[in-house]
Amino acid sequence: MTVLDLPSARQEAWRWSDMEALRAAAASPQAPAGINPADLFLDIDGPRLCFVDGVFEPAHSRPGPVEVTRQIAATDHPLGSLAIGEGWALHLGAEHAATCIQIVHLGTGGENHVPARILLADDAVATLVETFAGTGWANRLTAIALGKGARLMRSVRLVQTGGFVSIRDEAEIGEAASLVSIFLGAGGMGSRIDGALTLTGKGAFAEMGGALLTSGTQRQEAAVAVRHEQIEGTSRQIWRAVAADQSVASLAARVEVARGAQQTDGEQSLRGLLLQRTATVNLKPELEIFADDVKCAHGATVGELDRNALFYLQSRGIGEAQAKALLTHAFVTDALARIGEEPVREAFAADAAAWLEAAL
Amino acid sequence: MLNIQNLHAEVDGKEILKGLSLSLNAGEVHAIMGPNGAGKSTLGYVLGGRNGYAATSGSVTFDGQDLLELEPHERAAAGLFLGFQYPVEIPGVSNVQFLREAANAQRRNRGEAQLSGAEFLKLARAQAAALGMDAEMLKRPVNVGFSGGEKKRNEMVQMGILNPKLAILDETDSGLDIDALKAVGEGINRIMRAPDKAVLLITHYQRLLDYVQPDFVHVLAGGRIVRSGGPELALELEREGYGALAA
Ligand SMILES: Nc1ncnc2c1ncn2[C@@H]1O[C@H](COP(=O)(O)OP(=O)(O)O)[C@@H](O)[C@H]1O
Ligand SMILES: [Mg+2]
Numbered sequence: 202m203t204v205l206d207l208p209s210a211r212q213e214a215w216r217w218s219d220m221e222a223l224r225a226a227a228a229s230p231q232a233p234a235g236i237n238p239a240d241l242f243l244d245i246d247g248p249r250l251c252f253v254d255g256v257f258e259p260a261h262s263r264p265g266p267v268e269v270t271r272q273i274a275a276t277d278h279p280l281g282s283l284a285i286g287e288g289w290a291l292h293l294g295a296e297h298a299a300t301c302i303q304i305v306h307l308g309t310g311g312e313n314h315v316p317a318r319i320l321l322a323d324d325a326v327a328t329l330v331e332t333f334a335g336t337g338w339a340n341r342l343t344a345i346a347l348g349k350g351a352r353l354m355r356s357v358r359l360v361q362t363g364g365f366v367s368i369r370d371e372a373e374i375g376e377a378a379s380l381v382s383i384f385l386g387a388g389g390m391g392s393r394i395d396g397a398l399t400l401t402g403k404g405a406f407a408e409m410g411g412a413l414l415t416s417g418t419q420r421q422e423a424a425v426a427v428r429h430e431q432i433e434g435t436s437r438q439i440w441r442a443v444a445a446d447q448s449v450a451s452l453a454a455r456v457e458v459a460r461g462a463q464q465t466d467g468e469q470s471l472r473g474l475l476l477q478r479t480a481t482v483n484l485k486p487e488l489e490i491f492a493d494d495v496k497c498a499h500g501a502t503v504g505e506l507d508r509n510a511l512f513y514l515q516s517r518g519i520g521e522a523q524a525k526a527l528l529t530h531a532f533v534t535d536a537l538a539r540i541g542e543e544p545v546r547e548a549f550a551a552d553a554a555a556w557l558e559a560a561l
Numbered sequence: 562m563l564n565i566q567n568l569h570a571e572v573d574g575k576e577i578l579k580g581l582s583l584s585l586n587a588g589e590v591h592a593i594m595g596p597n598g599a600g601k602s603t604l605g606y607v608l609g610g611r612n613g614y615a616a617t618s619g620s621v622t623f624d625g626q627d628l629l630e631l632e633p634h635e636r637a638a639a640g641l642f643l644g645f646q647y648p649v650e651i652p653g654v655s656n657v658q659f660l661r662e663a664a665n666a667q668r669r670n671r672g673e674a675q676l677s678g679a680e681f682l683k684l685a686r687a688q689a690a691a692l693g694m695d696a697e698m699l700k701r702p703v704n705v706g707f708s709g710g711e712k713k714r715n716e717m718v719q720m721g722i723l724n725p726k727l728a729i730l731d732e733t734d735s736g737l738d739i740d741a742l743k744a745v746g747e748g749i750n751r752i753m754r755a756p757d758k759a760v761l762l763i764t765h766y767q768r769l770l771d772y773v774q775p776d777f778v779h780v781l782a783g784g785r786i787v788r789s790g791g792p793e794l795a796l797e798l799e800r801e802g803y804g805a806l807a808a
Contacts, residue, residue: 508612510650513651515634517634517659518667519662524634532653535653
């Protein structure tokens, strides 16, 4: 791609985005990553797919029910619409289960684009873990459609050493279906995690949340909109941002409740922690409610580590850096606790711990 | 064991300790009593090394080492334990995780072997049982949702696990009902009454001293020890108040 037509910071929805970092990542030359993709899979049984610079690598894959296909993006999202070409699709029939599908995305420089489609028929169940490693600009569009009673648990970790990761999720969640997507940004890359979830069926459950950890001059961002169109829907957006040095972490979360979407239960919790006062956390919680019988709990706060807690830990023999790491880890724990499978949750916690050790 | 000479200390640029001297030998229990605002908690924080509680002059040695030179966690590893007047709640960190990390950090600092998970749990369960604390509470986040009495019992469980040489206990008796007071008093005696250990009990009232008999009682007022004596001094204070003595 020669000219990138990217959103500008003058657009409200993109004002915290680091398109400079994205451009630089896209223009970066490819160089051997020195990472064996096999090391990026968790030691869990299940199908595996590996993409290196956006190209499917059969040698490191055993796709099982996942199909590798070319796709056209059906979105007008400015970044998502660029994700066309070879990608993957998971179509599960009624009452089929595919557990712990792992997808590894390794970049060595330059830009790569991978579209994905997940279609779960009624009562189908899938769990998915995605890992972004290496460098360069990884751009992804994931379209998700869940039939009645279908359940998808998805965990995504961004641990690229540099470059940029942009993710656009577009999901439709049917009657009594459940989507949980948890993200961890614990690498050196910039990021934009962008989602539009629509609860299209009665009693649907939608969750998108996670933790962004930033240091140096890095900028990471999540921008999520959840739309309740039917009655008795539940949504959760639980995000934690930890920012060190001169970095910037931004969280924008929106809940829309359509007219008639009664008995909606929405929860939005955005919390930021500044490890130094030179860092920035931006929070933007938004509620747009057109129904009257709605419960929407929301909170947005930014703070520093609790001095009392820090001294309490130190007074028991824990050194300052370790005490800060413990408290910071506790701060992001609620967001990662939503991950259903224990080995995945532990792997993500270990990534967060490794980040903390380096940052503190 | 602990030797404080002419200690001056400031909090927020305001001098709170104004030439405090005090000496404790191994095997002794000392009580410090004094009116609110006298500087008792400040003394505990200065000895613990809390940020913002700076000694401006004087000296403190602990087993011959310059205590004021050490970081807070190094003081703990050297054998100092500070029981908090207001134990801190730490959401997201379990008691077990906190105490295991603390015990092992101290051991690492002293060049001792680490406790395994199983060894630690055994130790923690035994200490919880001795203090009448439900072992389930070890799994809960540190002090979160604990009652005042449970927090103070938890301080004593921590002391039992960490097994310090010198315990400075800041109003460990406040907010306790009579059963908890008895449990805490017995805990202090069991854990700390030994020829190679010492206790500095900071308290407001005589009642804890019914369970933990002090060898010496000191009155702290206006940032200084204004009077010292034996256990009878505590009774005299109880009868006559601080007013007359501090004057
Ligand atoms: N963090 C603080 N900032 C400012 N002043 C403080 C602080 N902590 C204590 N002080 C002051 O220091 C004095 C002694 O307080 P403290 O040591 O808590 O007394 P005690 O424990 O004997 O009741 C009081 O005048 C109190 O207001
Ligand atoms: Mg006090």
